[in-house]
Amino acid sequence: MSKSIIIIGAGIAGPVLAMLLKHKGFDAVVYERQPELRQAGIALNVSPQTFKVLNILGLAEKLIALGSQLEEGLTYSQLLGEIIGRNEGPARLRESLGWPLLVVSRSKYCEFLHSSARERGVEMHFSKRCVDVKQEGERVKATFEDGSEAEGDLLVGADGLHSTVRNVLFGKEPATYMGLVQVGGIGPIPEFFQPWKPTLYQSFGDGAHWLSTPINNTEMAWTATMPQPAEEREDWRRMSIEETKAMVKAVPVADWDYGVKDAVASATFVTKFGLYERPIADVWHKGRVVLAGDAAHPTSPHLGQGANQAMEDCYHLVRVLLKATPFTDASLEAAFTEYESIRHPVVIKSVGTAKKQGEARVLIGKEVCEKRDKAMKEAGGFDPERIKLQLELVQGPFQGTSEI
Numbered sequence: 001m002s003k004s005i006i007i008i009g010a011g012i013a014g015p016v017l018a019m020l021l022k023h024k025g026f027d028a029v030v031y032e033r034q035p036e037l038r039q040a041g042i043a044l045n046v047s048p049q050t051f052k053v054l055n056i057l058g059l060a061e062k063l064i065a066l067g068s069q070l071e072e073g074l075t076y077s078q079l080l081g082e083i084i085g086r087n088e089g090p091a092r093l094r095e096s097l098g099w100p101l102l103v104v105s106r107s108k109y110c111e112f113l114h115s116s117a118r119e120r121g122v123e124m125h126f127s128k129r130c131v132d133v134k135q136e137g138e139r140v141k142a143t144f145e146d147g148s149e150a151e152g153d154l155l156v157g158a159d160g161l162h163s164t165v166r167n168v169l170f171g172k173e174p175a176t177y178m179g180l181v182q183v184g185g186i187g188p189i190p191e192f193f194q195p196w197k198p199t200l201y202q203s204f205g206d207g208a209h210w211l212s213t214p215i216n217n218t219e220m221a222w223t224a225t226m227p228q229p230a231e232e233r234e235d236w237r238r239m240s241i242e243e244t245k246a247m248v249k250a251v252p253v254a255d256w257d258y259g260v261k262d263a264v265a266s267a268t269f270v271t272k273f274g275l276y277e278r279p280i281a282d283v284w285h286k287g288r289v290v291l292a293g294d295a296a297h298p299t300s301p302h303l304g305q306g307a308n309q310a311m312e313d314c315y316h317l318v319r320v321l322l323k324a325t326p327f328t329d330a331s332l333e334a335a336f337t338e339y340e341s342i343r344h345p346v347v348i349k350s351v352g353t354a355k356k357q358g359e360a361r362v363l364i365g366k367e368v369c370e371k372r373d374k375a376m377k378e379a380g381g382f383d384p385e386r387i388k389l390q391l392e393l394v395q396g397p398f399q400g401t402s403e404i
């Protein structure tokens with residue numbers, strides 16, 4: 001079977017989808033706007049859904065070796081000056097599901113996916129910014145900024161948050177600034193954390209929230225979320241050394257206790273980005289063009305599910321495309337409708353809970369924050385709604401044996 005499938009975007013979803021398609025006998029070609037893989041972003045949470053999908057390609061264990069497997073969760077209140085929750089949830093999850101909760105540098109993860117795709121003979125083209133998509137009969141044509149074109153039987157827009165493919169299909173939807181920014185950094189693990197097992201550590205304070213984890217044996221990644229009335233770019237660009245030095249002094253958590261100030265001070269680079277909300281459409285396809293990953297369901301990062309939900313999309317898309325061969329307009333319509341009907345309810349829950357998490361994490365005022373922290377302490381330091389949903393999400397995208 002050789003059906004040519006164009007994939008726009010070589011972030012997380014693009015290369016994985018291409019590898020899965022190739023694995024099942026399809027011919028997939030990836031087009032990425034960047035001239036090369038750029039060092040950007042901080043870290044990604046990788047949960048069992050991703051490992052189940054990568055295991056189909058024999059890549060799960062290799063990814064695990066690149067990151068840090070979490071063992072514990074710990075929550076600290078800056079206002080109460082005490083640990084308000086601690087558990088071994090991540091270790092228990094690994095025992096029950098057989099796959100860990102992993103945190104890995106996003107750049108390392110991308111490098112790994114790109115080199116794995118290349119080893120498997122996936123064709124990837126860089127400096128190819130898609131500017132238009134048109135369907136002509138049973139063929140789809142992508143046009144790139146440099147004037148070149150690519151043609152295939154269908155096209156997948158895996159081009160992220162600012163998806164051009166989504167805009168071409170459905171028009172540009174305005175994004176709403178959520179009034180929050182995140183500053184994230186990576187640096188050597190400070191002495192304070194050296195005795196710790198790999199821990200998902202969060203710290204609550206007045207007007208900001210802190211989250212950190214090791215990303216390997218020597219480095220730690222963190223993000224501080226805080227309100228900012230003025231809009232901030234929605235970008236993951238790493239700042240220069242000078243910008244980083246200035247930022248680590250200015251960030252409102254720079255003097256926080258219990259390891260936070262040490263981690264901020266040891267950052268070797270930081271990034272700062274605004275958080276925006278976009279409506280999630282009910283339909284993610286038109287004709288022979290379909291969306292996957294952030295292009296279909298952009299999310300705020302508070303649940304750590306963006307990359308994992310993208311992986312579930314890849315699995316289900318390949319599964320429905322296998323059923324849809326030989327491709328006809330009708331078989332693809334049925335396939336994409338099934339894909340959306342399975343994925344839509346899951347991402348609606350995931351994106352909605354991520355948004356609520358962000359709002360609850362960043363409260364302003366001593367009294368209201370102390371009240372929140374006391375309530376969290378009673379609940380064990382972690383939001384029960386979040387834990388319940390995470391336990392549900394990690395069951396995806398299939399239980400038992402893969403259908404592809």
Ligand SMILES: Cc1cc2nc3c(=O)[nH]c(=O)nc-3n(C[C@H](O)[C@H](O)[C@H](O)COP(=O)(O)OP(=O)(O)OC[C@H]3O[C@@H](n4cnc5c(N)ncnc54)[C@H](O)[C@@H]3O)c2cc1C
Nearest residue numbers: 009011012013033041042043130159160236293294306307
């Ligand atoms: C540079 C970068 C850094 C990030 N860092 C983090 C992080 O530290 N933590 C976190 O939680 N999430 C981060 N994210 C978001 C995270 O990767 C996604 O939420 C998630 O992995 C879903 O993956 P995706 O493949 O759908 O989208 P993405 O990973 O965003 O990939 C989309 C890809 O499409 C490409 N693209 C966009 N438009 C076009 C076009 N017109 N033509 C061709 N190619 C195009 C982009 O360059 C990108 O490579 C980052 C995203 C990016 C792009």
